[in-house]
Amino acid sequence: MKVLVVGGGIIGCATADTLARGGARVVLFERGAPGGEASGAAAGMLTALGAGPRTQLQDLAVASWRLYPSVAAELLERTGVDVELVRRGTLYPIFTAGAIVETGVPPPLAAEFGVAILDEDETRAREPALSPRVRGALFVAGDHWVNNQRLVSAYAQAAAASGVEIRAGRAVTRILTAGGRAQGVLADGEEFGGDAVLIAAGAWSGELMATAGAKLRVRPARGQMLALSHVPPVLTHCVHGDEVYLVPRPSGELLVGATVERVGFRREVTAGGIAGLLATAIDLVPALGDRAITRTWYGFRPWAPDSLPVLGPWPGVSGLFIATGHYRSGIMLAPITARVMAEWILEGKPSIAADDFLPDRFVAGPRG
Ligand SMILES: Cc1cc2nc3c(=O)[nH]c(=O)nc-3n(C[C@H](O)[C@H](O)[C@H](O)COP(=O)(O)OP(=O)(O)OC[C@H]3O[C@@H](n4cnc5c(N)ncnc54)[C@H](O)[C@@H]3O)c2cc1C
16 A cells, blocks of 8 residues: 655654554655654653543543653664653642643552652752742653654654655645545645545645645644753753743753744744743743753644544545644654554554544535
8 A cells, every 4th residue: 555644743754654664655745854843843741641531632642651662762773863751750830730630630540650749848859949939749750751853853764764755845735636535645746646645734734635625624823932051950850830841851951831822824933922931930940040041943733623633534535534633742642643543544443442533523615
């Protein structure tokens, strides 16, 4: 089977790799460079418990989280790229403990993830630089993080080594359909045929699906971030408040994120966005006020109206598949998304429950 994958973010690269290892011939089209959009802009946090207990989203996230240690080890072995999986855990300051405390965590998962409530002394013993306003913390030992730029690069290199033909710098302008079937894509004026087409074009997926007469309600949610110099380190854990999170990278940077803005595809870092993140970060960890700003950036998260991923076959156009809408969790969900999509395409259905993510829920207007 020949599969054309559109989009070289984490979702496209991971799925292309899994498809090729499952025996498919795969061509991946990326109009820029792999990881050049949301997947490179992310913070790389692997926080699986925020979705609320007993939802398919939480099951998906936990399944993906469980895959990460072996994914990181395999990518290192296959490509030589260390994706910097850090397993020191995340502190949620108690005045901002958020969804995890409110929704509760089923006891077996709480044990697996090492969830604990820390009092003020225990919190300060872990992170002495936290503001005196912090009275305690929820600690999730299992909330890990990776270097997402390295991760996309590793998946792209692994995909190429598995035989995926990566066409970077090639923009797909049209999905080709005939008689209710996807036939291929048009990329920079050239037609490419395939047995299946997978759209993994992130926040741009809706534009592409429209060329096949499909109405997909996925929009960009801009996120701005910055990095501070973090040598010597102020924090050793990830610290996650309601309005800001702080991610210490092994490379000596502290990532500070992130805004969530519905401003379309405006390619800007704004004074207000960065000022807001910095004020909240310094309020939480006053010592950060002395640190140099090393970088600022933005990315466009793919966001569906119900904030759930959109995964599966597009109804009414056989051979057309979609994998997008990962919103704030696409790095977290990449390994399991790759598996689910490869199963949809190669075997006709996934091995885990994923019907909450079917694109049927958005189908409107002409099909086929
Ligand atoms: C600031 C920020 C922080 C985040 N932090 C986290 C986090 O800590 N943890 C987490 O799990 N998630 C996080 N996310 C979310 C995560 O980054 C996204 O959910 C994920 O990267 C989406 O991956 P994707 O492959 O679908 O999209 P993208 O990475 O955007 O990839 C889509 C690709 O498709 C290409 N493309 C588009 N149109 C075409 C076309 N017509 N032809 C060819 N190529 C095309 C684009 O160039 C792009 O490279 C964050 C996002 C942002 C912005």
